[in-house]
Amino acid sequence: MGAFQARISYKSEDLTPILSSETIDYHYGKHHCGYANTLNSLIENTKYADKTLEEIIIKSRGVDQKIFNNAAQLFNHDFYWSCLELGCKPEGQLKMAVNNQFGSFEVFATQYAAFANTMFGSGWSWLVWESEKFSFVNTQNAETPVGTNQKAVCVIDLWEHAYYIDYRNNRAEYVDRILKRCVNWKFCGQQIARGGIENRKYR
Numbered sequence: 001m002g003a004f005q006a007r008i009s010y011k012s013e014d015l016t017p018i019l020s021s022e023t024i025d026y027h028y029g030k031h032h033c034g035y036a037n038t039l040n041s042l043i044e045n046t047k048y049a050d051k052t053l054e055e056i057i058i059k060s061r062g063v064d065q066k067i068f069n070n071a072a073q074l075f076n077h078d079f080y081w082s083c084l085e086l087g088c089k090p091e092g093q094l095k096m097a098v099n100n101q102f103g104s105f106e107v108f109a110t111q112y113a114a115f116a117n118t119m120f121g122s123g124w125s126w127l128v129w130e131s132e133k134f135s136f137v138n139t140q141n142a143e144t145p146v147g148t149n150q151k152a153v154c155v156i157d158l159w160e161h162a163y164y165i166d167y168r169n170n171r172a173e174y175v176d177r178i179l180k181r182c183v184n185w186k187f188c189g190q191q192i193a194r195g196g197i198e199n200r201k202y203r
């Protein structure tokens with residue numbers, strides 16, 4: 001099996017003015033690619049070498065922390081990039097489910113942002129789907145819903161490298177602008193419809 005790759009499906013400037021090309025270039029080029037390269041060297045000639053990314057995350061959790069961290073960060077970043085797009089509006093099943101549970105998209109976005117802003121330190125703020133409803137989950141460092149009963153629907157990267165060039169210490173503004181103007185709700189809706197994260201290609 002070939003080496004894992006960090007993938008991104010758009011150009012550096014595609015998310016301006018919410019995220020600058022400098023942020024995307026550093027975040028993807030240094031951080032995301034770094035996790036893929038480190039993972040590839042850590043798993044060479046180990047029992048993880050021929051496993052899928054999800055299998056590596058599940059088998060290394062709590063056992064081989066360095067491998068877990070890099071594998072989970074590779075997944076989390078791939079998922080994060082997929083969750084971003086300018087000007088996308090909620091539609092279809094996702095819009096119905098949001099309205100059923102929260103009353104309106106505005107209430108949902110306000111609650112998601114407030115929950116994300118409770119996070120202390122580096123990590124991720126997830127929208128997950130479990131037992132036919134949404135929950136908000138913050139995970140510390142590289143931790144991820146992969147291998148749990150929670151299906152990842154959307155994620156916001158809360159590591160400083162995700163926002164510091166554009167928003168300095170104002171993480172709340174970054175979260176607010178992402179949620180209101182830069183989430184690919186079509187991709188998020190597909191996660192509910194197909195029931196999770198299977199079939200994604202990492203190498």
Ligand SMILES: [Fe+2]
Nearest residue numbers: 031157159162
């Ligand atoms: Fe990141």
